[in-house]
Structure formats: C-alpha cells, structure tokens
Amino acid sequence: MARICFRSQVNPALLDAYKDAHAAVWPAMLEALRDTGWRDYSLFLDDDGLLIGVVEVDDSLDAAQRRMAATEVNAAWQAEMGALFADADAPPDEGFVTLSEVFNLDAQLTAAGLPTHANYPPATTSTRTGA
Numbered sequence: 001m002a003r004i005c006f007r008s009q010v011n012p013a014l015l016d017a018y019k020d021a022h023a024a025v026w027p028a029m030l031e032a033l034r035d036t037g038w039r040d041y042s043l044f045l046d047d048d049g050l051l052i053g054v055v056e057v058d059d060s061l062d063a064a065q066r067r068m069a070a071t072e073v074n075a076a077w078q079a080e081m082g083a084l085f086a087d088a089d090a091p092p093d094e095g096f097v098t099l100s101e102v103f104n105l106d107a108q109l110t111a112a113g114l115p116t117h118a119n120y121p122p123a124t125t126s127t128r129t130g131a
Contacts, residue, residue, distance in 0.1 A: 001039070004061045005054050006096035009086040012049040018084045019045065028073040036067035049086060053096070065093060 010018045022043065033041060041055040057064040068074045078091035085092045106116045 001056050001058060002060060003054070003056045003101070005052065005099045005101065006061070007099060008051045008053070008092060008095055008097065010045065010049040010051050010084055011086050012047075014084045015045065015047070015049060018081075021081065021084070026073065026077065029077050032068060032071040032073050036071065037064050038068075061096070061098065068093065 037058040039056040039058075042053070044052040044054075046052075055061070055064075074093070078093055081092045082090075085095065087095055109116045
C-alpha cells in the first residue's frame with residue numbers, strides 16, 4: 001500500500017462551492033473511489049485555495065487514477081469540479097502535484113526499534129522527593 005500526498009489549487013473565489021460539493025459527495029462517486037482502491041482519503045483546503053490531499057492506494061496513484069478514469073461517474077464529477085479549480089484547462093484529478101514524504105513517525109520509530117503505539121496519556125513519573 002502506498003500513501004500519497006498531493007496538492008492542487010481551487011479558485012479562491014469558489015471555495016464555498018467546493019466545500020458544498022464535498023460536504024455531500026455523490027454516493028456513486030464515493031462507491032467508485034472505494035471500489036477503485038482509494039483508502040483513508042482526506043482533502044484539506046486553505047483559505048487561499050491551496051488543496052492538499054492524502055490518500056492510501058493499493059499500488060500507485062497513477063494506477064488508482066486510471067481505475068477511476070474508467071468509471072462513468074468520474075467524468076461527470078470531474079466536469080462539475082473542473083469549473084472550481086484555478087487551472088480549468090485539465091480535469092482536476094489530472095492536475096495533482098505529488099509531494100515527497102520527508103518524515104514518517106511510524107517508520108522512524110520502527111527503525112529505532114521503538115513501539116509505534118503508546119498508551120495515552122503517557123504515564124507520569126514524579127520527580128518530587130520526600131513527603
């Protein structure tokens with residue numbers, strides 16, 4: 001499984017429309033994403049239109065995008081969303097710019113021989129002495 005982070009740019013004047021569309025994504029689109037291997041998928045939007053996506057896919061983002069492109073609902077969704085992006089020359093799902101991962105806590109904990117999960121809240125130890 002691969003975890004991918006990407007960025008894109010929503011037209012800042014159309015942020016409310018973008019948020020509204022994603023508050024109630026079409027059920028057929030949700031099913032298509034699920035069925036084509038998109039997992040733990042989240043989108044984050046800044047006030048300037050910067051869109052950050054994080055998704056886990058079974059193999060690669062390219063393969064997951066190809067599977068989505070083969071669905072009927074994807075073309076309709078991309079056409080609707082295309083008008084909301086800063087670059088309206090290409091469908092939004094073709095304009096993703098992937099970002100390189102530079103830190104992964106679980107990977108570094110594992111490499112250091114440390115457990116990846118701890119009890120929270122952490123146990124506290126008292127440094128007080130005496131009664």
